[in-house]
Amino acid sequence: ERCCNTTLVAYPTALVALVVARATRQSAARCVIAGWTAGNMTAAALRAAALVCTLQTCVALSARAACRPCAPQAEPLKWIIVGGGPHGVHIATALLQQVPGVTTDNLRIVDDNPELLHAWKTRTRDVGMSHLRSSASNHLDVREDALKKYAAETCGKDCCRPGKKSVFAADYMRPRLDLFNDHCDDVVKRHKLRESHIRGMVSDIVPGAITSLRVRRTDGLVDLRAENVVLALGGGAPAYPEWVCQTAVSRGLIRHVFETSSEGGDSVAIIGGGISAAHLALRHSRAGAKVHMVFRHDMREQSFDCHQDWMMTRDASARTGFIPERQLAFAGVESFDERRDIIRRERLAGTMPASVSRGRNGLRYAIEKGAVRHHKADVEQMVLDGDGVSLTLTTGAEIHVDRVLLATGFSKKPPGAGLVERMVRKSDLELCSCGYPAPDKYLRWGDVYVAGALAELELGPSARNIAGARLAAERIVEGALLRRV
Numbered sequence: 252e253r254c255c256n257t258t259l260v261a262y263p264t265a266l267v268a269l270v271v272a273r274a275t276r277q278s279a280a281r282c283v284i285a286g287w288t289a290g291n292m293t294a295a296a297l298r299a300a301a302l303v304c305t306l307q308t309c310v311a312l313s314a315r316a317a318c319r320p321c322a323p324q325a326e327p328l329k330w331i332i333v334g335g336g337p338h339g340v341h342i343a344t345a346l347l348q349q350v351p352g353v354t355t356d357n358l359r360i361v362d363d364n365p366e367l368l369h370a371w372k373t374r375t376r377d378v379g380m381s382h383l384r385s386s387a388s389n390h391l392d393v394r395e396d397a398l399k400k401y402a403a404e405t406c407g408k409d410c411c412r413p414g415k416k417s418v419f420a421a422d423y424m425r426p427r428l429d430l431f432n433d434h435c436d437d438v439v440k441r442h443k444l445r446e447s448h449i450r451g452m453v454s455d456i457v458p459g460a461i462t463s464l465r466v467r468r469t470d471g472l473v474d475l476r477a478e479n480v481v482l483a484l485g486g487g488a489p490a491y492p493e494w495v496c497q498t499a500v501s502r503g504l505i506r507h508v509f510e511t512s513s514e515g516g517d518s519v520a521i522i523g524g525g526i527s528a529a530h531l532a533l534r535h536s537r538a539g540a541k542v543h544m545v546f547r548h549d550m551r552e553q554s555f556d557c558h559q560d561w562m563m564t565r566d567a568s569a570r571t572g573f574i575p576e577r578q579l580a581f582a583g584v585e586s587f588d589e590r591r592d593i594i595r596r597e598r599l600a601g602t603m604p605a606s607v608s609r610g611r612n613g614l615r616y617a618i619e620k621g622a623v624r625h626h627k628a629d630v631e632q633m634v635l636d637g638d639g640v641s642l643t644l645t646t647g648a649e650i651h652v653d654r655v656l657l658a659t660g661f662s663k664k665p666p667g668a669g670l671v672e673r674m675v676r677k678s679d680l681e682l683c684s685c686g687y688p689a690p691d692k693y694l695r696w697g698d699v700y701v702a703g704a705l706a707e708l709e710l711g712p713s714a715r716n717i718a719g720a721r722l723a724a725e726r727i728v729e730g731a732l733l734r735r736v
């Protein structure tokens with residue numbers, strides 16, 4: 252990534268060193284060019300060297316030859332996607348496949364992580380899930396059957412049939428995590444998305460007919476411009492309960508599982524009653540730790556975290572003839588406050604599928620046999636206690652553990668809060684009373700597109716899931732095709 256900076260600095264420096272060496276015959280200058288006998292060069296040789304340096308610098312400056320991330324932009328790019336998670340990658344893939352003229356030369360994905368999908372891969376690995384919660388039709392390629400085809404090609408047809416060897420769970424054909432991730436890598440590779448990845452954090456956006464973005468990178472600031480920008484920023488900041496004290500977090504005694512590694516100790520308290528908390532509890536109890544789970548309700552079973560109706564793309568609806576009534580009714584609601592209420596009602600937080608709760612390997616059994624202790628309570632307060640943490644619960648119980656792991660999901664605030672707020676302040680964009688954007692049906696919010704949580708008020712309660720990425724891509728592609736006409 253540093254290559255063009257290096258080239259741009261190295262050649263002129265060498266040229267200056269040559270001139271200095273020739274003019275002054277200083278030994279220090281000769282050292283700079285590593286033993287080159289510049290002082291003895293003829294004027295013709297010096298002119299030739301100067302010409303070579305100038306040519307090399309011109310080549311380095313040309314946008315094609317320089318490395319992509321920091322190449323100076325002659326023309327604005329066609330698309331910039333901010334966020335290289337499942338949403339950003341799927342939307343990029345859909346644009347490349349479905350919108351004429353979009354190529355890896357004119358599309359970039361900006362994300363500070365070392366690789367695309369880094370946050371997804373880290374979090375799913377850390378909670379210890381073996382299969383996805385969503386079905387085989389939710390993946391990052393465009394064709395609905397792409398993951399099943401990939402599985403048949405790479406693992407053989409037998410592995411796609413129900414049975415012990417299957418790479419899909421029997422219920423809803425949920426893919427195994429390693430298969431899903433291999434397929435993600437295949438999508439990234441086939442579309443050469445790694446070459447489009449710019450490492451950096453977008454700190455400012457000025458929307459317009461050509462939108463400007465400021466990217467903060469380890470080697471400085473880079474300004475980019477694009478005709479179209481998509482904000483695919485993820486779920487936002489992890490939610491920390493009020494009782495958590497900062498000292499415990501900085502000492503690693505309390506960890507949010509979406510933020511840092513979820514390594515425990517001999518005893519752990521897991522806060523939360525959803526699928527991530529359940530996976531974590533099972534993982535730590537299998538590793539021999541004493542596990543407490545703290546959540547205020549009974550275990551709640553749901554296959555998905557919203558009704559399947561919310562996940563149906565228009566493409567699937569047209570193909571199957573199934574009408575997603577909930578989506579249609581939602582689209583007919585004008586008030587965004589009312590839409591927010593529907594999302595709250597329909598999003599089934601704090602639930603887990605039967606595959607995690609039932610059976611010999613399930614959480615219910617682990618609780619029954621005492622491997623996991625469920626406290627139906629909230630935490631009232633915490634105190635640091637030697638090398639661990641003591642929690643006082645609303646039931647009056649007190650537990651002492653080595654580590655507290657928070658599986659409390661994401662904050663209710665919209666993702667990219669600082670970035671989005673700055674955009675609103677500097678332009679005529681508006682936010683709804685819940686703090687989220689209200690994009691149009693093509694997910695355009697002023698001059699930018701939004702996806703994931705930021706598109707929730709248009710897409711409904713599945714917006715944050717992989718199904719939501721597919722719904723978003725469908726709308727954005729439709730909007731982009733219309734604008735070309």
Ligand SMILES: Cc1cc2nc3c(=O)[nH]c(=O)nc-3n(C[C@H](O)[C@H](O)[C@H](O)COP(=O)(O)OP(=O)(O)OC[C@H]3O[C@@H](n4cnc5c(N)ncnc54)[C@H](O)[C@@H]3O)c2cc1C
Nearest residue numbers: 334335336337338362383384385452453484485703716717
């Ligand atoms: C443990 C776990 C399991 C899940 N399992 C499923 C499942 O089985 N099925 C399902 O449908 N959903 C599942 N989800 C929900 C959802 O699909 C994932 O959270 C998914 O990662 C969301 O993708 P995303 O692209 O929106 O966000 P992320 O994966 O969080 O990616 C967003 C990216 O944007 C980057 N970013 C943010 N701001 C900026 C900025 N200003 N500049 C540059 N980059 C920025 C972030 O660094 C990040 O890399 C799961 C979630 C979790 C946490």
